[in-house]
Amino acid sequence: MTESNDEPVPARRWSGDWTTEAPPPPPRLEVLIPTIGRTSELAVTLAGLAAQDEPAFDVIVSDQSELFTSASEPSVQAMVRVLRAQGHGVELVHRPERRGLAEQRQFLLERSSAPAVLFLDDDVWTEPGLLERLLDALETLGCGFVGSAVQGLSYLEDRRPHEATTFEPWPGPVIPESVRPGRPEHDRWPLHNAANLAHIAGTLGVERDGWLAYKVAWVGACVLYDREALIEVGGFDFWTGLPPSHSGEDVAAQWRVMERFGGAGIVPSGAVHLEAPTTIVDRTVDAARALFAAAGSAGSSAASSVGSSAGPKGQTDSSSP
Template sequence: MTARWSGSWATAPDPADTDPVDVDVLIPTVGRPAELATTLAGLAAQTDVDLRVVVSDQSPDGSATTAPAVAAMLRVLSAQGRPVTVLAHPERRGLAEHRQFLLDQAEASAVLFLDDDVWLEPGTIARMLDALRTLGCGFVGSAVTGLSYLDDRRPQETAVFERWDGPVVPEVVRRGTPEFDRWSLHNAANPTHLAAGLDLRPGEWVPYRVAWVGACTLYDRRALEDVGGFRFWDVLPPEHAGEDVVAQWRVMERFGGVGILPSGAVHLEAPTTVTDRRVDAPDVVFGPGTVVSS
């Protein structure tokens, strides 16, 4: 079932509609109600895909999900027929633990880890899901773009762009490998500039090779769980970064992973809530000197 339009919001849902949703959207949040409301508004505009939304709030008083704009967007999603789950998870054990907590709630075959400061263009999740199913890989990422950099073209950073032609196969990415140099593709507005050069029609997408994709990544849930998900959280101190890099490198090594263009994911460019990045998860999990989070 696709999202119900506003003309049917006040009618009872069809009790015969018991099909599982296509995507569980998993959103960790803490203390950013304005950004979270914008993120949820982007999800409400994804009218061409069945999804469930799970929000886990680590704000001390749960204020992020009770703010009026956030509550309104949650009501819109519910009225559309999208299942919505809001959870309080106040104990701060780190980013990886919070992601694992969300993964433990997942039921759909595909899970989208979406940061709470990302707006999605209508049709973005449908493109990502189409790519995941078509390519049969472990994850598909839509790299977030900063539109304040739209006039800042960086050909020296996008020179490493490489379309993925043929079947997606496993890759190993580590610092010092040529694959690692792809990290620069996702700086500033680079994804938007790359997409502009591909002459794509609405709905089309192109897979490309990545080092990792932050903030908006759709996983085959079984693939992510097969490599342990984020259960490595217990070897990390609470203050860390780079947990998504660890999970994606593990998935890439067994199942492959790609980015797609156009991205459709816009970074809100709000101040980060991850201010202490002295411990980078890949350094701990894979060994010192592996990666520095961007």
């Protein structure tokens, strides 16, 4: 909360103050959402954000649908109006030319200005309180990013203990790591399949509204970055060396950040995948493999258009780059 005249100013206005002209507190983070062709899913994503009490945040949506559907779909516009009435800035940007997700994310990063930025996919519902936990974890740990791996709740009865064997809490400060295929750190990726984190969380006894940091290979769909850390390593500037059809751009950016500043996941996750079909159907070029294979070493902004196939990505099961 931000104080004014010694009284706390809530980050989220309640309905009794929706017509107030009092300025909201400045945003402590911005939620950056790339979207195309999804309206009902985007409305659910925005509804999840509207249920967050803290911290103060704004939202930027970059829509690459030809008809700018986010600006006309009633359910999306209703949630935009709710967020604005609550005191959150919401910007909808129409960008019909498609140059790939890495370019979309770089555009959103360059448009942001808050100290922390949450890259949130357009098919993720966030549990009330999740943004506050993510920001608390980022500030407490002092690392480059923290993430809440999305969970597919249709998998709650699908227990996979063999995929949870690499779960390892951070015992102390988060330190930089290098993740590559073939290294032990890379073997953590199945942790985020299905509802594995929900099952892991049930064994940990984390205090309600608390969090526990753990080691990751990467985190998809809901990741809060220290904005300056992400910019310092180049963000998603490698998009210029990739064809428009690619995947793994979030992995590539996180590996860059992890090598300089460290990164972590938090559990319980609190992020739910809506399990809608993917909009990225051509995954022939994997950005993480292309970037790091072309660089020959970590952290270079060079990228090659020659990637390797990771195969089709499941709705909530991860693919290993």
